[in-house]
Every structure is written in C-alpha cells, then in structure tokens.
Amino acid sequence: MDHVAHAEVLVGASRERVWDVLTSPEPRPEIMFGARTVTDWEPGHPITWSGEWEGHAFEDKGEVVDVEPPRRLVVTHFSPMSGQPDVPENYHRLEYVLEPVDGGTKVVLEQDNNSTTESAEHSAGNWRMMLDGLKKVAEASAV
Template identity: 55%
Template sequence: MTGNFVATAATTIDAPASRVWGVITDPEAVKEFMFGADLVTDWTVGGPIAWRGEWEGKPYEDKGYILEVEPGQKLVHTHFSPLGGDEDKPENYHTLTWTLEDQEGGATKLTLSQDNNATEEAAEHSQGMWDMLVADVKKIAERG
C-alpha cells in the first residue's frame, strides 16, 4: 500500500491547548470522537496504542505505537486498521500527527495529518473521516 499522499484536517477550537490535549488523550473523550472505540495506551514513547470497538457488528482492534508526546503541543503515533483489508506489516501503517498551536484569544489550532496513503483518492477518503473527527474534538473541547 505504500504511498506518499497525506491527508490533513484542521480546525480552530475556542479552548486553550491544554483543554484540547485533554480531549485527544482522554479515553472517555476518545470514545466519543473515535466512533465508540475504547482507547488503550499508557502514552509512553515506543509503547503500544490500540482502539478497540465494533464496526458493522464485527469487533475490531486498530493499533499502533506512540512515537512522540509533547503535552499540549504534539502527539505522533502510528495507526493500522485491519478493516482496510491490508496485511499487518510496517509498510501498511500510517503515521498520525496531532499538532496544537496557540492562537489569539486563547484558541487552539488543531491539525491532524495522516501519511502513507496509497493514492490521492485514499488520502481524500481519509481526510473526510479526519475532518469529521476534528470537528467532534472541537465540539467536545468547546463544551468544557
């Protein structure tokens, strides 16, 4: 599947970076914006991260590894979903990069990018999904 197309979603959230960070790392909030999946990780660089849930009546487990953690600023992890139909091998993993940037008035710009999309169409599909996800993060963070 190896490709170099990147999907990027971004939004400005009317909340400080600390609040946005709390949302993207809290298992209860993640369950809300990540399609009901249970998040399992200890946020240790090099350690595993998993999202367990059910899709169309079938249990699944997406997984990856934590690559970088800068609280309130940046989170980088790999991601593999068996739902995509690809073989579970390193070249089929995406890298997801969450970047938080302070904005005027206490707001935060959240950008989520996913690399290693095989085609431009695959990147567009992923971007549509991530656009919905960052919009949900925004709703959760802004409601306090």
Template identity: 60%
Template sequence: MAAPRRIVWDVLTSNGSRPEILFGARVESEWRLGSAITWSGEYEGRTFEDHGRIVELEDLQEPWRIVLTHFSPLSGLPDVPENYHSLRFELDEIDGGTRVTLDQDNNPTREAAEHSQANWAQMLRGVKTVAEREAAAR
C-alpha cells in the same frame, strides 16, 4: 477550537470512549513515548481494533505535538510496518483557542486518502465539541 490547548490535549489523549469522537471508539494507551495505543469499536456494522504506537511526544512545558503510528485491519492489508500510517497532531495556541493540525502519511490511493480525511475530520469535530463543552464548564 474555542478551548485552551491543555483541554484539547487532554481530550485527544484520554482513554475511554466518547460518542462524539471517532464513532465512539474506545481508546487505550499509557500516553508515553513508545507506548501502544488501540482504538476499538464498530464502524459501518463491523467490529474493529486499530492499533499503533506513540513515536513522538512533545510536551516539555505545555503539550503541543504527538505522533502515532496507526494500522487498521479493516484496510484488508497485512499487518506489517509498511502498511502503517503516521498521524501527526500539532496544537497551536491562537486567539480564542487552539488550532489542531493533523497529518497522515502512507495513503496507498487518492480514494484511501479521501476516506481517511473524512474519518479524521469527523474525529476532530468530535474533539472540538467535547473540548469546547469542557472549556465552557470550567
């Protein structure tokens, strides 16, 4: 992303909704270690409210890593810990901007992993759009 790491971090960790990011889902969290996080909105005509917790946060001097748990009731699975994913975001400064790495674990099938990959890729494209727009405005 052609934006400084701080701007990308701020876009990733901001509350509210942006049409470009995650289908316009509304994100809510206190953005502190242990705090809850929710994503709510509509996906393919179905209302959803995904949820999780912030389980790791690395921002000593400059923010660079956050790990969240994530559960989606749309999965049809019971809301129990073994059905949660971990999402790990790492932001690395590179020449001209920031590289974002996102890993997700605990995909029950290859198809589920591909579906998640497509959704998170779309979300990251939205983060890129917003972060680059905000960087250009500064």
C-alpha cells in the same frame, strides 16, 4: 505512498483542554468513532483503539512515537478493517499539532502513507469528522 491526508479544525478551548480530550481513554462517540484508547503515552509503547463501527467490533492499533504535551502527538495507526495485511508498510503515521490561536486552539492532523490521492482524500474526510468531534467535546467541556 507519499500522499498525505490533511485535516484541521479551530477549537474554542485552550490547548491544554484539547490535549486532555485528545489523550483521554474515555470512549466518546464523537471521537475516533467511539473507540476506547488504551496506552500509557510513552514513546515506543503500544496504543489501541477499540470499539464498534456499523455493528462490527474493531481494534485498531499502533505505537506511540512522540509525545510533547500539550503541543504535539505522533502515533502510528493500523486498521484491520482496511483489509490490508498487518505489516509495517501498511501503518500510517498520524501527527497532531496543537497551536494556540486567538480564542482557542488550531489542531492540525496529518496522516502519511496513503497509496493514492483518492485514499488520502478519503482519510482526510474521516479525520475531519474525528476533529469535529474533538472540537465538540472540548468546547462543551470548556464552558
């Protein structure tokens, strides 16, 4: 279970703007598959992402682990749509790191606890889509 999914994107917006979009409760179709994020961003507190995917309602959940605005965010994540039992060993740890670069922000996302290289690659593809959505929203609102 040590396969790590890795995704990153360069965003033409400030780190603060990217952070605001990343932590916004507002559902956006481009980010987290249009899910509404509910949390108070306090470490140890719950976080949920609820929405609809391909006609099916979903509610993913986890816990806020670490929050260092606007630099780093760590949460756990579990999706019932995975078909796996809701037990701690089936949760992933998601770490977002926002680094200032010339012209914007580099966002790196890593997800641990993938059982195979293939599952890590599948997850990385999903996270790349989410980060592309984050980029689109942050750049559009940065103008």
